[in-house]
Structure formats: structure tokens, C-alpha cells
Amino acid sequence: MASIFQPWINKSIHKKPTTNFLRKTHPVCQISTLQTSPEQTPFPEEKLVIVGGTTLSGHVNISGSKNSALPILAGTLCCSGPSKLHKIPNLSDITTMMSVLRSLGVRIEVLSNGEVIVDTDGVSCFEPCSDLVSKIRGGFFVLGPILARFGEAVVALPGGCDIGARPIDLYIQGLRSLGAVVEVKNGKVCAHAANGRRLVGGNFLLGYPSVGATETLMMAASLADGKTVLSNVAKEPEVVDLAEFLNASGASVEGAGSSTLVINGKKRLHGSEHTVIPDRIEAGTYMIAAAITRSCFSMSPVIPLHVSSLVEKLSAAGCRIRQSKSNGFEISAVPSKSSLRGFDVRTGPFPQFPTDLQPQLMALLTTCTGTSSVEESVFEGRMRHVRELEKFGARIQVCGSTALIYGKERGSTLYGSRVTATDLRCGASLVLAGMAAEGITEVEGVIHIDRGYEDLEMKLNGLGARISRQNVLIPSAVA
Numbered sequence: 001m002a003s004i005f006q007p008w009i010n011k012s013i014h015k016k017p018t019t020n021f022l023r024k025t026h027p028v029c030q031i032s033t034l035q036t037s038p039e040q041t042p043f044p045e046e047k048l049v050i051v052g053g054t055t056l057s058g059h060v061n062i063s064g065s066k067n068s069a070l071p072i073l074a075g076t077l078c079c080s081g082p083s084k085l086h087k088i089p090n091l092s093d094i095t096t097m098m099s100v101l102r103s104l105g106v107r108i109e110v111l112s113n114g115e116v117i118v119d120t121d122g123v124s125c126f127e128p129c130s131d132l133v134s135k136i137r138g139g140f141f142v143l144g145p146i147l148a149r150f151g152e153a154v155v156a157l158p159g160g161c162d163i164g165a166r167p168i169d170l171y172i173q174g175l176r177s178l179g180a181v182v183e184v185k186n187g188k189v190c191a192h193a194a195n196g197r198r199l200v201g202g203n204f205l206l207g208y209p210s211v212g213a214t215e216t217l218m219m220a221a222s223l224a225d226g227k228t229v230l231s232n233v234a235k236e237p238e239v240v241d242l243a244e245f246l247n248a249s250g251a252s253v254e255g256a257g258s259s260t261l262v263i264n265g266k267k268r269l270h271g272s273e274h275t276v277i278p279d280r281i282e283a284g285t286y287m288i289a290a291a292i293t294r295s296c297f298s299m300s301p302v303i304p305l306h307v308s309s310l311v312e313k314l315s316a317a318g319c320r321i322r323q324s325k326s327n328g329f330e331i332s333a334v335p336s337k338s339s340l341r342g343f344d345v346r347t348g349p350f351p352q353f354p355t356d357l358q359p360q361l362m363a364l365l366t367t368c369t370g371t372s373s374v375e376e377s378v379f380e381g382r383m384r385h386v387r388e389l390e391k392f393g394a395r396i397q398v399c400g401s402t403a404l405i406y407g408k409e410r411g412s413t414l415y416g417s418r419v420t421a422t423d424l425r426c427g428a429s430l431v432l433a434g435m436a437a438e439g440i441t442e443v444e445g446v447i448h449i450d451r452g453y454e455d456l457e458m459k460l461n462g463l464g465a466r467i468s469r470q471n472v473l474i475p476s477a478v479a
């Protein structure tokens, strides 16, 4: 289908953005809330029904990264003219993010194969629909770009996984150091450039290398007057991906991937073409799926550096992991049948072990030998999966931020159960446990899983799993 924004490739089009901000809330806001993404549709509520005990084989394709696509979609707001993005995953969080952008007057065309064209030239207000922003974490990432490009922004407090308090103090302090006046009123962040026009470059040391605060400040500084130095920033691959998108759009961001960013602000950025990196958390989830089902299969594309902390742990447990040009990443847990060894793990900012793989890894550890420990150092509330894993018969003891997982001497101890996903990665860990368990498992709260896994059950079934999606009103198969 021909793009209505053709020729998007003309990077030199700098149409003047519409700056009539009198109408603060765009009417699209009302339309967007009626659009049907799984996140927004109250019915039907669904569950995944899993027949456990299957062995997986074959190859699985890894989608583009949710946590890269979200800030990059926000980053298009920094750019005059259309941007063409590749490998945007088909997820409910992405649908919600697109609705957030549309509520500002952004035009978005979704093509096939994860290609999306985003044109922000029609932006006609600086306050995105609050109902949409508060559904996801990524919606809040529009704050920095809107403020930097238009000198003013009103953005509702963010949503996202319920895994801790998730404050936004670093965003606020950082934006203030770039010359913004920021206050929180009635559940919204209201910000404007102190000089009434543009942010100004400044120095800011983040008290913690927050991913979202780093991304927000990077986008804001890209359009500020002068130079910004951000210290103790997040080094996550998604931060690097955003920097690459911004630089392709004419920004000057140096140091992405290290703990200091130096950003020379530009008067304007132009649209560009960018391919989102593969989702390292999705890839990691499939690697753990191979381990927990004691299977062997391959996956691609995977960037080895992005999964190195997981590879190290799985190798220590006894899995074999190989890379081949033709097949991508191949993980095998077959020769170690029933004897994967438990280990200790602590989550932390990249390159440490990712918190977004902690619940899935804990599910694996319940099937390994010996006693393992998992320390969650990033989110204080990310242990809600423990109660659900216990329903499979897992023995886990939580002490503060550390869980002790008592494995057993031989094979899986898990039995199919009826469980509920309380957040995205909790949902993934329950699906993994269900595949390893004896009997049938039902996972409710699928809405959380759909936020971040593209075609999860279709991809797993393609590897040999037996998972079906059913309406929760269908009588339960688990006693």
C-alpha cells in the first residue's frame, strides 16, 4: 500500500509545525480511548490454557524491542517531517503509545511487517490524552520531546507494570536542570521552558541510572540550546538505540552505552529511517523456555552482547549455547536432562542481569537442583510472581528483596495449576512454568502478557508447545 506520507524519505522537509495550542486536549483523545487494543477492550477476558510436558524444537523469530520502540516513537516528536521505523512490534503497549501520539495530532501509518511511518508535523496540542498515558510507562516519554520542541507540556503521571513505586523525581530534577519550570498538579506534570521558548543545555547527575529518565533527558537535551552533560546515565541497549535514532535525525548525542552522555542541542531535528533492535527480553524469555522444557531450539535475530548476563547464568546451570551464522542463537538443555544446576543471581542496571527476566529465571530455578537465590535490586515490588509460582508446587521463601528457591534433586517438581499474571514478566514466568509442569495450567491476566510479547502462544506452539487462548468464561480445566 502506498504511503499517504510519501515521499517520507525527503529528510529536508521542515514544515512549520502547527502551534495552535489553544485547544489543549485533542479530540482524537476521545476517539483513541475507543480504539480496540487488547489493553483497552474490557471484553472478552482471556486465559492461556497450557498442556505441560512438551519438548520444544525448531526456530523462533525475535520481534523488535518494546522498550526501544516506545521511546523511539516518543522521539519522533522531536523531529520535523516523517520518520520511517522498522521492526515496531505488534503489542498492546505499542498500540496505546500510538494512540498517545495521535491524541497530540501525530499522523501514523502502520504498514506491513512492523513498518510504521510517523509524521509529527500536524501536532496541535501539548497535552496528550491522560487516560492513554496512564495506561503504560512509555506514554510518559513524550514529556521531554513535547517540552523541548514546543516549550510547554502537560503529561499525566505514567502507568506500566505494578512492580514498585516507580517515582519520576529524576525526570523532574533533570528537566529543571535544562531550564524547565516543572510542577505536579492533579496527577499531571506541567512543565514549561523558564524563558518561555526553549530549554537550555545544562549538567545533571542522575542519582540512579534510570532508563526512562535518561531517555527523556536525552530527547529534551537534543533540542535544547547549547551543550548538556548527563552523568550516571543508563547504559541499556534501548538507550543506545534511541541515541542512534536521534543522531540519524540530526541530533548530536555522544557516549550512549557509557555512563556519560554529551549532547549538543540542535535547533531542529528531521525525520529519519531506523530499525529497532531485537527484543533482548523476548529472546531471553525464549532461551529460558528452552532451558525449563529441557529442549533445544534456535532463535534470531539476537545481539549476543545484549543477552550475555543470561548466557552466563544458563551456561553455569549446564545449558549449551551456540551461535551460528545460519541459525542465530541455539540453546540446548537436552543433554542435561533433569540435572540443570541452580545458581544465585542479582538483578541490576545493564550490563548486570535484567530485572525484566527475573520472574522467568525464577520459574526455571524451581526446576533446577539445589538451593538458588534471586535478589531483586531494581524494583522493590517485583516478587508478586512468587505466590503464583508456589501454586505449581514450587518452594520459594522471600526475605526482603531476596528469594530462596528450593529446587529438587531430579527433574521438574511443578504441577499444572490455575494462576494469574499480575504483570507482564510475571505472566511470562507462569507460561514457562506451565510448559514445564505436569498436567494442565491456566494463566489468567493475559492482558499483561499481550502488552509485551508478540504472538507468544503462536511462537511457542510453532516450537511444539500446546497452548490455546480461551475466553475466561469457558469452565476451568484445572481442578
Ligand SMILES: CC(=O)N[C@H]1[C@@H](OP(=O)(O)OP(=O)(O)OC[C@H]2O[C@@H](n3ccc(=O)[nH]c3=O)[C@H](O)[C@@H]2O)O[C@H](CO)[C@@H](O)[C@@H]1O
Pocket (backbone or CB within 6 Å): 067, 068, 070, 137, 138, 164, 165, 166, 167, 168, 169, 170, 171, 208, 209, 210, 211, 212, 213, 234, 355, 356, 378, 379, 380
Ligand atoms: C518502558 C520501559 O523502557 N520500561 C523499562 C524501563 O522502565 P523505567 O524506565 O520505568 O525504569 P527505571 O530505570 O526508571 O527504574 C529503575 C529504578 O529507578 C527508580 N527511579 C526511576 C526514575 C525516577 O525518577 N526515580 C527513581 O527512583 C525506579 O523506581 C526503579 O527502582 O527500565 C526498567 C529497568 O531496566 C525495565 O524494567 C522496564 O521494562
Ligand SMILES: C=C(OP(=O)(O)O)C(=O)O
Pocket (backbone or CB within 6 Å): 067, 136, 137, 138, 159, 160, 161, 162, 163, 356, 424, 425, 452
Ligand atoms: C516493566 C516492564 O515494562 P513497563 O516499564 O512498560 O511497565 C517490562 O517490560 O517488564
